[in-house]
């Protein structure tokens with residue numbers, strides 16, 4: 013939508029879409045959105061080398077922090093809808109700014125993004141709304157932390173309050189480790205994100221991701237997913253941004269989802285309304301399924317990665333219309349999330365050394381890929397001067413497939429991975445082990 017196009021016609025103008033972000037998540041969103049005939053062009057700022065391989069997609073070099081230039085560019089491109097992928101621009105108020113300039117935006121304003129950028133605020137929010145979550149204590153100093161850690165029966169989970177690229181959570185085995193984690197946060201390991209620390213009771217159970225796309229008042233749920241955060245097989249090793257995922261999560265039956273909706277999703281939407289937060293975007297509910305029921309581990313104000321790459325291929329061409337309706341506050345509640353009858357899986361190919369130090373700029377060779385209901389979404393790639401695909405991140409490629417069951421899905425994914433190579437490529441071979449019948453037989 014150009015700034016001045018306030019005519020009713022603008023409601024169906026959906027030719028030019030902009031996606032902000034540079035990961036596998038944004039590429040999968042672009043891929044899902046370009047399916048709609050109405051959409052002529054999908055721009056990505058900045059995107060990555062894989063964005064250009066997606067139909068109708070083009071990368072734009074404009075710096076999102078240069079607000080004047082950004083608005084000029086978006087008007088020039090006649091952008092009809094903007095989707096903001098990552099949390100940092102949302103936490104910095106980019107959605108507020110673009111809305112004020114008259115653009116339709118999918119992504120919450122700064123007040124809504126607080127669900128993710130302040131863990132202490134999110135915990136208070138849940139307390140206000142009686143939403144089940146682990147017991148917690150907010151502390152402003154190491155002294156305070158020490159008292160609580162020592163008086164608690166078991167070692168507590170230690171979290172930096174602010175954004176820390178998924179690295180600000182510690183799950184210590186001893187009180188001494190808890191203390192050292194709190195000390196490292198207060199000593200500035202995460203800069204200002206560690207001005208406050210949240211201590212939490214440790215809870216147990218499988219984790220599941222639920223996504224609600226919201227228009228400020230109403231919401232629609234996307235298929236559930238489960239991801240694998242640990243680097244190594246058998247869910248061991250350090251936490252990463254995500255090594256793979258599958259969707260939907262069979263663990264969540266229809267009845268259990270109803271319970272999650274009643275106890276968590278609806279109270280969250282109601283509380284946002286109560287606090288006058290006009291949330292237009294996706295809420296990610298990171299849940300733990302405990303013996304006493306579902307509990308919120310965390311909220312994110314954006315699609316999870318790699319869950320997004322996993323779920324997007326299950327969406328039909330009208331997905332972009334839903335995002336547009338959310339951006340305009342116009343969900344009716346009767347929309348169908350037309351998901352396919354297939355299931356989907358994703359395995360992430362990473363650089364050697366990730367999530368710690370790793371090399372970039374290594375040539376990627378992609379051989380004979382099965383592309384029937386399979387996608388490769390680049391997570392961290394670049395192009396050399398002569399057009400060769402290179403590694404450019406810790407997480408390099410998202411290998412995704414859909415089929416009628418998870419055994420076939422993961423067989424296809426791992427066959428495709430045999431055709432992909434770069435120096436030091438690493439991926440887990442047990443992604444989706446919980447839902448692969450053949451995997452349990454073989455292992």
Ligand code: AMP
Pocket residue numbers: 146169178181183212213214215216219241298309310
């Ligand atoms: P977060 O960034 O808050 O999602 O935390 C990252 C991971 O730490 C989660 O996916 C959980 O596996 C784990 N975690 C966080 N909080 C708790 C908790 N209170 N009890 C047990 N595990 C937790």
